[in-house]
Amino acid sequence: MSHPQPSSTPRFTPQFTPPRRTLTIACATVACCVVTETILRWPTANFHVSYLLIPLLALASLPVLALAPEAGAWLVTTLICVGLVSPFPMSYSYLLAMAVAMTIIWREHRWAAALAGLLAVTALLVDRRLLFGLGVTDSVVVSFAYCMFAIVIGLVSRWMADSRRTREQARQRRERERIAAALHDRTTNDLANAIMLVNTDLDRDDLSQSQRDDLLTIRSFIQRAMTGTYQAIDTLDDSDDGTGSCTSADVRRPQTSPSNGIGDPH
Numbered sequence: 001m002s003h004p005q006p007s008s009t010p011r012f013t014p015q016f017t018p019p020r021r022t023l024t025i026a027c028a029t030v031a032c033c034v035v036t037e038t039i040l041r042w043p044t045a046n047f048h049v050s051y052l053l054i055p056l057l058a059l060a061s062l063p064v065l066a067l068a069p070e071a072g073a074w075l076v077t078t079l080i081c082v083g084l085v086s087p088f089p090m091s092y093s094y095l096l097a098m099a100v101a102m103t104i105i106w107r108e109h110r111w112a113a114a115l116a117g118l119l120a121v122t123a124l125l126v127d128r129r130l131l132f133g134l135g136v137t138d139s140v141v142v143s144f145a146y147c148m149f150a151i152v153i154g155l156v157s158r159w160m161a162d163s164r165r166t167r168e169q170a171r172q173r174r175e176r177e178r179i180a181a182a183l184h185d186r187t188t189n190d191l192a193n194a195i196m197l198v199n200t201d202l203d204r205d206d207l208s209q210s211q212r213d214d215l216l217t218i219r220s221f222i223q224r225a226m227t228g229t230y231q232a233i234d235t236l237d238d239s240d241d242g243t244g245s246c247t248s249a250d251v252r253r254p255q256t257s258p259s260n261g262i263g264d265p266h
Helices: 018-040 049-067 069-085 092-108 110-127 136-202 209-238
Strands: none
Touching: 018 049, 018 092, 049 069, 049 092, 069 092, 069 110, 069 136, 092 110, 092 136, 110 136, 136 209
16 A cells, blocks of 8 residues: 655745735835925025935835835934934935834834834924024034934844844744654654554454454554654754754654554555
8 A cells, every 4th residue: 555755844935925015115105205305305506415315315224124124114213313313404204114113113112112203203303493403513413322322222122022032933942842752752652552553463363354454454544644743743843943952863763664564654
């Protein structure tokens, strides 16, 4: 009787999910708004290259926000805060990207999102001269302070998020190891014992041919179940990428023996 051979486990490949598509559309919309505002506010006289600094930085940060949302969110926050308090002309349509950045940061740490929002609000008040007036020299100093503050908050937030992700991955790896060990130590042993009991009955001389055929069918079903169990163990083991304690060297299939029928069916 032929039996299905173990098939390789398909690897997960990242897909262009609807949230990523929505994020890309939002970034493209903000980019169009920035370009439109830059054209509408183009100075007819006394043009200086510094007029294009913030719009160009904004357009450069939007692809980062779409491709690497976590890092791009803090980049957008930093550029908005620095752009508002800097002496360079600000692209106010770029503030639309702050809403997207705040949503991404909020999913990781609410306190970081609150601090980022506070930075943006105070920077906007400084830009509108509602908080306090600044000269050009003072504005440069405040821009540097806002930049460093946003960078520090972003680094701390990212470090905490990475630490939490690492702990979750370690917990999942330990759980996979526990399940693989339980399958190997309990389930496969029970199946092997069942095959041994079937083999004991097959050694009897008082069995009819129909009874012997039924026992052989039952044994083949048990062998197939054992094969599926080993496939599950291999899948759990492969998902650890060789970093877990339960490796393929620890989980070995018993060799097939024609006399007892224990092992992978062939």
